[in-house]
Amino acid sequence: MIAAILLLVLQAIWVVFIARVVFSWIRPTPDSKLFPVSRFVHGITEPVLGPIRRVLPRTGPLDFSVMIVLLVLSFVLIPIASRL
DSSP: OHHHHHHHHHHHHHHHHHHHHHHHHHOOOTTSTTHHHHHHHHHHHHHHHHHHHHHSOOOTTOOOHHHHHHHHHHHHHHHHHHTO
16 A cells, blocks of 8 residues: 555655656747646756756756766655556
């Protein structure tokens, strides 16, 4: 029961970080209906991504911080999902 809830929460976090990637590609304008959603996603993901970005070496325009978070989430999700 607890593992199922934890899995659901971690999957939701995964989706939020994927949304962050998608919004970085489409860049909604302030008059877009997606703008409030993109600001919300940015607001909840930046506290996690900012410290990772400061530790990683600069790679020009490429930002690998989301990839690091998704990789860590995968390492956590796979054992939990295998126990269900």
